[in-house]
Amino acid sequence: MEAQSNQKAIERVVSQKALQMGSSFPCQVCVVGFLCGVCLTTLFLAALTSFGAFGFSGVSLPTIAMGISQGNSSSNTINIFTRSDQDFDLKRPERNVDSVPSKEHQENERVSLLYSAWSALLKEPTDGREELRKLGLSRSAVPSAPHLEDCKSSAQVNKRLDSYDENEIFPPWTSWKASLEMHSASTNDEQLKKYRRREISEGSYPPWITGSDQENYPLTRKGQHDLWIHQHPSNCSDPSVRFLVADWERLPGFGIGAQIAGMCGLLAIALQEKRVLVTNYYNRANHDGCEGSARSSWSCYFLPETSQECRDRALELIGSHDAWKSGIVTGKQNYSSKQIWAGRIPQLWGDPWTYLQPTTEINGSLISRHRKMDRRWWRAQAVRYLMRFQTEYTCGLMNLARHAAFGEEAAKLVLTGLPEKWPQNAVEKPVSDIEKFVWSNHRPWIPRPLLSMHVRMGDKACEMKVVEFEDYMSLANRIRKRFPHLNSIWLSTEMQEVIDKSKSYASWNFYYTDVRRQVGNITMAKYEASLGRETSTNYPLVNFLMASDADFFIGALGSTWCFLIDGMRNTGGKVMAGYLSVNKDRFW
Template sequence: MEVSSSNQKTIERVVSQRALQMGSSFPCQICVVGFLCGVCIASLFIAALTSFGTFEFGRVSLSMGITPWNSSSNIISDPNTSIELKETERKQDYDNNSRQEQDGHRIALLYSAWSSMLRESSDVADEFLRSVGLSRSTLPNAPYLENCKLSSELNRRLDNQAKNESFPPWVSWKGALDTHPASSSNEQLKDFWHQETSKGSNPPWITGSDGENYPLTRKVQRDLWIHQHPMNCSDPSLRFLVADWETLPGFGIGAQFAGMCGLLAIAIREKRVLVTNYYNRADHEGCKGSSRSSWACYFFPETSQECRDRAFELMRSEDAWAKEIVTVKQNYTSKEIWAGRIPRRWGNPWSYLQPTTEINGSLITYHRKIDRRWWRAQALRYLMRYRTEYTCGLMNEARHTAFGKEAAEHVLASLGRDWPKV
């Protein structure tokens, strides 16, 4: 028994030493390290799979816990219903695009119809309307277009003496024009109509309140019209100033206006009737007949036709030239025309002007050219008192080009979608 016990201990010792030697060897160490690394990688892989599964399971559980299971969620998840919704949206988009296309066509149709009425003759316009299925009775009026023929006839009646009468209709339109303090300085008008007849009459081409116009505008405009439209153009005491518009190269329309305002001032001071003659900006095919090369192509003439004829008749008379019954622009110096004195028969109305000239941050209440500015405004307002039918047409075309399509859109919006069927 003792031998056996001793042998057993010897064997254990030998095995232990052998195991110790094997553990300390390099190949063994590599195997151990590899085994341990494999255990770690396997552990990490198992842990990752476990976490991912837990996350997916938790997400599904959370989603099912929040989203109620009802009929609406069931419809949305139904693929057939989703297709129906997309088809409905596509149909709505198609309807909207179709409606916009129809509206654009209607706007273009109305704009073209207005264009034909504006630029073509009556017969050509009617033919175009028939070709597009329209007529004058179904065509809405363009709100920005003026009836040029009607307005021209009305203005012509207001600018001439009525039949069997000595005065135009507007002389009976009374108003408080002679209440301004400056009116007390007016000189006696021997060559004008009787002051009592024209007293208080309102010239119809002046619109707005007195506060919206220059001081004494209505009175000055009335007096200018009376001066330029004498009762009897054949009166031997009547004198004339016949003048062409400036035609020198480099003279723009502003310079032409300034020169004619100076000539009108000379005519007022010398008690002459101003008669304008050649106007180069009207020398084109648009100005027809007697209005060719004349200011009367664009605006009503500055005086009556009787006085124009009388002035041109006197220009053929040597005696009229010798007695200076008729004069022309060449009778006056450039200084007299461009920087001469302005009429003072209305006092100093420019002193009532609101100052608008600013120098170094201050408004200047008076300067040496403020009187000339006031006079040029009055002279041009008289010369442009009425537009001719030709100028009215030009203004219609300009407005039509500027906002005709926009106006057509607004007009059609008020008519509804039945036009042009109705």
């Protein structure tokens, strides 16, 4: 008993001593440190084990020619997130939270997948479906792309609107928009047929003109209607029908803008002499992209300026000596340069240029009068007519450009309306009538409002005052002060220096075509030759059409190219958008 009592006494003494030691600060630090070390070691070992249980493949988001980045959309790749069978080994520890893809990462994967799916469909009918199969998608799982146009359908509609109806003496233009014309109501209802025939006979609605009369140059609708009727006689074989057949300018140094301006002059001559203008060899269309009869022809890019019947008749007559001698057919060689470039403007419509709305600003002042207002009005009408309908080829070029520039943004917008688990359980829904006949007439989506900025420098200094990119951006900031929601710019320029400088304006989103640009001061002819015929033609036309579709405009009206863009603005329902120019035309 005594020994047991002594043992308990010793234990009490030891316990009290241990308690005193444990309450000391150094001991507490040691204990806490020991416990932390155990925890960290355990977590580290668990992480190593978990990491070995899973495999990931990287996701490469598409690079696009937008903002301050530049890339080639044709090289977009995507790797689908994968998991190994070890995920389902119940003996393995659960996946660490840090290894689970974030919601943002998953969303980026879906954006990349949808962008790649649309890229595959742009390759149809060659290998689009095969590309979709590689992505693990079916055609029915891919939603419509709001920024892309159905080029085949549009080409069919355009061709119908650019020709006479059977047994009719007027083109099929009514106030009903394109696809609605094919709705059963317009073809089966006798009352509607009556109204349709009356509208067609009046010819008041050239379908390529948008906006009200107040939003276009005076008499734009009337002028476009009369130009089409003049260029499309009902019987081209009638001996009274005369022709002016002309190649496009191809002298070295003539840019696309100068070629178009020259053809506008020839159209004016044809109109005044009551001839049908037939354009012939177009050197810029002499490349492999323009196939068949469209090669070396304006009709590769836009519907021809006259009917095929008139073209065939004119080309037949140019082989006849008597036709030339009698004046039934004439050519460019029959007219002087002054007549072509500075000749009289057609007077068929009076003088509508005398009351143009002053919507152009140069050096802070609205320009209400200048010496060439008549030529400005006429060239706007002529270029609008020549570019009234895009071909399927041009439509495809525009689709590629919009997809490269805006495709990622479009994918993000579309995904907000899709189930979170897309593309799983995707269900194809039938196309409703309102989608087919009404919404199909809407223009492809682009981020709006969009500012068109064409910066012309390089060898243009011999023709006009050239200013730095900073001056253009100063005008852009002026517009944004009035319209603070404006932050997107479609930038067209031949100078790499301009693209580089745009990167310093972080508050703006810049979009531009992905093409090699000039470095240094070389002539435009040498620069275009270095790009090759196809690229040097396609990318400027894409820029031109994108610029024409913008909401605000900045440029240099001393440049023919900007002058023509302004003409498209003033016949495209955008007169009141205004135009801010860094200089004026040298002939004003």
